[in-house]
Amino acid sequence: MRNVGIILRRELASYFATPLAYVFILIFLVLANAFTFYLGGFYERGQADLQPFFAFHPWLYLFLIPAISMKLWAEERKSGSIELLMTQPVKLWEAVLGKYFAAWIFIALALALTFPIWITVNYLGRPDNGTIIAGYLGSLLLAGGFLAVGSCMSALTRNQVVAFILGVAVCFAFLLAGYPMVINAFQSWAPQPLVDAIASLSFLTHFQSISRGVLEARDLLYFAMLIGFFLFTTTVALDLRKAD
Amino acid sequence: MIKTEHLSKRYESVTAVEDVTFDVRPGEVLGFLGPNGAGKTTTMRMLAGFVTPTAGKAFICGHDVETEPLAAKQRLGYLPEGAPSYGEMRVRRFLEFIADLRRLEGPRRRERLDYVIQRLQLASVLEQSIDTLSKGFRRRVGLAQAIVHDPPVLILDEPTDGLDPNQKFEVRTLINEMARDKIIVISTHILEEVDAVCNRAIIIARGRIVADDTPVKLAARSRYYNAVSLQLARPEQLTAVRAALAALPSVAEVEVSERDVRLTALPRSGAAILPAVSELASSKGFALKELHLESGRLDEVFRSITA
Structure with missing residues (x-):
């Protein structure tokens, strides 16, 4: 367990050793705010809440998170440092968790830096801060889900561009599973349990129910299982192909 | 002690290593020789637990690399081919990171870090990121990483590749010093290195051991x-x-x-x-x-x- 912490600290420091961290945080903040104000009509709605802010997070994450996760393992493989890491007395899952949590903490930091919008909405009106906290939690869990998918895709290849494209594609599929156009397409012919199953696989339905302020065990469990599944798959993929 | 039993590695169509069996005792410095692509690196990777053998077993100090990987890795210092490391890290932080993974603590940690920094002459580059170092320095950082925990077994894949003659001499002196109480396996295609540091040489070609003898006796097979x-x-x-x-x-x-x-x-x-x-x-x-x-x-x- 201690190795998770050691690897996590090294990874986190490495984000800030290159311009990557600063570029990412800057672009994340600019886009998150631009979406909120221009596309979300933050002022025009005349409501003191952060719905227009959180509503765009799935789309923002769709491209930004694979950009972070693509390097998790593909880069280690490309540079050969995976051989160094895997010949230290470290268990594979410790390395997978350490790298994953470092990336998650990094994204949490970027998310935390959106706090001015929370101050703004409190200055302008009297929002339900409980819902806003739930919104942040939902967003963080969503980021964690995307990141776990991305980690797995990164473990499959030594090419970061391939890892990025696979990450976007798989995350997109998970997002879209909850959209009406997909649900409707199935509803006309598929049995209801199947439609429900597909809808329940969606990032979007679980994210939306959390960000509306409804903290239900099944939504939390969904993200926990999804993250667990993809991290486990990451470990298996690495174990099979680490030296390729 | 290092021991391998019928170690083999096959990829889909090629056999990289075929039925390699040997053991190395304390005090032996084994030179692993062979043309490029003969299977030297694959064999070393199997010993280090990075590549899983298709057949056969490898033991480090009695611990099966596959079934007790942590016990085996704790006793092993390994320099991978090309000395890969984390380029964006500073040398000091990198060595501290390895020391943490190796569970070095307190005064011993300080003492071992000081020792490798002094021994491999890294003091002048400690605050530089590894990416900015010359090939020779990178190799020495890789060596420092391999010996920081003072392991009983050392496996070094081409330890002097890319070093200038003075640095080669330094590294060979270091290997000779450590040879007294350690088991060392080095791979190389530089034959003078075998004369300089090894007391045993295994020649491997097309994945198989073709000779296993002391360098003197091997040389005696020469027409010359x-x-x-x-x-x-x-x-x-x-x-x-x-x-x-x-x-x-x-x-x-x-x-x-x-x-x-x-x-x-x-x-x-x-x-x-x-x-x-x-x-x-x-x-x-x-x-x-x-x-x-x-x-x-x-x-x-x-x-x-x-x-």
């Missing part, structure tokens, strides 16, 4: 073992000397290099021809610049058994 080499002071004597040497019963063949007026007389099946040659030279009045006995050429043996 006990050969006598002479350099003449007067080039015009060349033909006469050649004929006289070839006429000696124990001489099998005479090689001539006209460029530096040198003749090499090769003996029949390891016979000692030096007395006969020197007697011949003095009785016939050959003017010699140099006369010496060859101890066998490792590179020639290497070529004849791996080609």
Whole structure:
């Protein structure tokens, strides 16, 4: 367990050793705010809440998170440092968790830096801060889900561009599973349990129910299982192909 | 102790390593020789637990690399081929990171870090990121990483590749010092390195062990073992000397290099021809610049058994 912490600290420091961290945080903040104000009509709605802010997070994450996760393992493989890491007395899952949590903490930091919008909405009106906290939690869990998918895709290849494209594609599929156009397409012919199953696989339905302020065990469990599944798959993929 | 039993690694269509069995005892410095692509790196990766063998087993200090990987890795210092590391890290942080993973703590951690920094002369680059270092420094950072926890077993894949002659000398001195109480395996294709540090050499070709002996005995397999080499002071004597040497019963063949007026007389099946040659030279009045006995050429043996 201690190795998770050691690897996590090294990874986190490495984000800030290159311009990557600063570029990412800057672009994340600019886009998150631009979406909120221009596309979300933050002022025009005349409501003191952060719905227009959180509503765009799935789309923002769709491209930004694979950009972070693509390097998790593909880069280690490309540079050969995976051989160094895997010949230290470290268990594979410790390395997978350490790298994953470092990336998650990094994204949490970027998310935390959106706090001015929370101050703004409190200055302008009297929002339900409980819902806003739930919104942040939902967003963080969503980021964690995307990141776990991305980690797995990164473990499959030594090419970061391939890892990025696979990450976007798989995350997109998970997002879209909850959209009406997909649900409707199935509803006309598929049995209801199947439609429900597909809808329940969606990032979007679980994210939306959390960000509306409804903290239900099944939504939390969904993200926990999804993250667990993809991290486990990451470990298996690495174990099979680490030296390729 | 390192032990392998019938270690093999096959990829879909190619066999990288086939039925490699050997063991290495404390005090032995084993040189792993072979042409590029012969399976040296794959064998070392299997010993280090990075590549899973298709068949066979490897043990580090009695611990099976596959079933007790942590126990095996704790006892092992490993320098991967090309000395990969985390380029964006500073040298000091990188070594501290490895020390943490190796569970070095308190005064011992400080002492070991100081030791490797001093021993591999890294003090001047401690605050530089590894990406900005020269090839030689990177290799030394890789070596520092491998020995920081003072492991009983060291596996070094091409430890002196990319170093200049002074640095090579330094690293070889370090290996010789550590050889007293450690088991060391190095891979190399530089044959002088085997003479400089190894007391045993395994030659591997196309995935198989083709020779396993001391460097001296390996060199003795050479056609040049006990050969006598002479350099003449007067080039015009060349033909006469050649004929006289070839006429000696124990001489099998005479090689001539006209460029530096040198003749090499090769003996029949390891016979000692030096007395006969020197007697011949003095009785016939050959003017010699140099006369010496060859101890066998490792590179020639290497070529004849791996080609």
